[in-house]
Amino acid sequence: MNEKEKQVVLRHFISFYNKAELEIPSIERREFGIGNIKKIDARHLSFSSTSDFRSYLVSNTPMFVSHSTAYYRYPDATPIQKKVWEGADLVFDLDIHAEGKYGPYAYLDRVKEDAIRLVEEFLTSDFGISKKDITINFSGNRGYHIHVQDKNFQGIGSDERKEIVDYIMGTGLDYHAFFELDSERPNDRVNKGPKPDDGGYRGRFARSVVSVLEKDPKSISRVFSKEDTRKRLIDGINIGNWNSQPFKTNDFIGRLAPIAATLGLVSVNTDAGVTQDLSKLIRVPGSIHGDTGLVAKRVADINKFDPFSDAVIKTSETLKVKFVEDVPELTLLGERLGQFKKDDEKEMNKSVALFYVLKGSALIKE
């Protein structure tokens, strides 16, 4: 980005921040970090109110701004020990890595499905967290951030948060332990097995086995392509009886391993330790992601949310750009764009144009 482009981008950001919805719970207890070259160049900043924060954004306008998931008594104190940690939101970063600048966008819907499962199945159903304590945010680029503000979870440490990540990702599942084998006839009898309406992974596992039996019975064994054999087993599983099958117990349980391996969410990003790190800075909800110009928008209804429409800064202005590399087809603001070839020139919506500029795929044309 050259100086002229930087100016256009900054003006675009400033006009957005002048009116942006910035709602940060307990803003005065959070540490802030800003970045222009990297995502975070400086941290240990703090703001006493939303209007303070807004005037900072309007007058300094960083490319990236993030705040701590933690609450501190002295958020701007250094070193970190002097801040006095007073708990932290439970935060999850969901995304999928893929080749190429535009590769990850193909997976945004997958990530969205995971976000829905995370909220509905894991956080609400298993963990008993109330929906009013959960907010979903678009990350501004290739995924979603889930913020949990349940007081019961705010005081837990890094080790405990890691257990939660393992839980959500399905790491360390010992599904064999769900089966209580008959001590006298361990090869032939399960005394008690998981049922679909059991809580946690027990139920998740049983439901998944039933669903595979219904949709793809052969993947367990050809035996189950016969309807009555399959039905007898399913009827049994529904009441926790896993004995209506012809195999030795351990052989049968072993055949279910591939099912057990698919129960967790794959898109929880653990690279950066977002969930575990008690002093992590995360993109401020409602702020702009400097690599895309998209807004890290708070999602009201995830089912209807389309980041490439809903997170694009509204403007009626247009801008002419020249592409400096090939760009694959994308749907932005409901319009199919591209693919573009290097040296293509096009006039388009200013936010869309700046998306390509910020991604380093285009230059502003006079």
Add this chain to the structure above:
Amino acid sequence: MAEDLDFAVRYPFSSEAKLALESRNLELNGSMIAAASERIKSSLKGGSGKSSAIHDEDKINEIASYAAARMLLSFLNNRFITNKFAVAESKRASGYLERDEESAIEKISSELSISVEKDGKNFLIIIPQYLMSSPRAVPYKLINREIHDGKVLINQHERVRLMEEAIRKRMEKVPLLKNAPPLIKDAAQKLISELPKEDLPQVKVKPGDYPPCVMKLLDSVKKHENLNHQARWYLCVYLMATGLADEGIISLYSNLPDFSERITKYQVEHARKKGYSVPSCATITTWGFCCANCRIGSPLNWQGKGGKG
């Protein structure tokens, strides 16, 4: 409420025990300190015995020996001894809890801020509380538990195990004692001089010898912190892969507060026999041990001297 000295003897860390001492206005004296030193020494040998106090005076002395031991530990400010003491004393308490009446268990439980709800013969505990006091072992892993609407189902034994863990964690924290009375200072010196002379093996590594995640674990060992099973396993497998012999690993692990030579030897030999391979960085990250962005894919690709592999 009538004073229950037996309860206070069984659980000398309880507020009831504290009250029993306070109401008597006891002065710290030589015999109290001697009993405290004995209590610490026996915890270093692996166990704190059950009480044999019969008369009220003996009971009070025994409770006082715990309190004095904590003062000694505060003054000594020695992580190894403190953590050894915490392990032994929390095991002693859980030995009592296993057999105690429900009312006593409840009292301790509420002091530890662990609240459970009865569910037939079992109990339900909310997830954050469960996570904060459950041991890091496969059967206790959240993912392997039966969960109902934000609560984990545990049986009576597991409930006590959770309490033991919470007691241990609490005991590992001792306030720093700056202006110790001379009695404590003398006793601390004596205690140190009486400890077995064979020094703990020094953990000698130069910065950059190992990748940051391994260095961090070694540092924890050096500080005699309680590492979880996964951490011990990873460190062991890593050190084996880089050529350390079983004896070296066992002697390193003797720095851990709950060290048992027999169990460690068995586990190290078992790991050697199984020939486990060192997990990838991705796995290390999901385990929460990754603490730097080395981008080397596997900890084995570490090439030392602080540089990238």
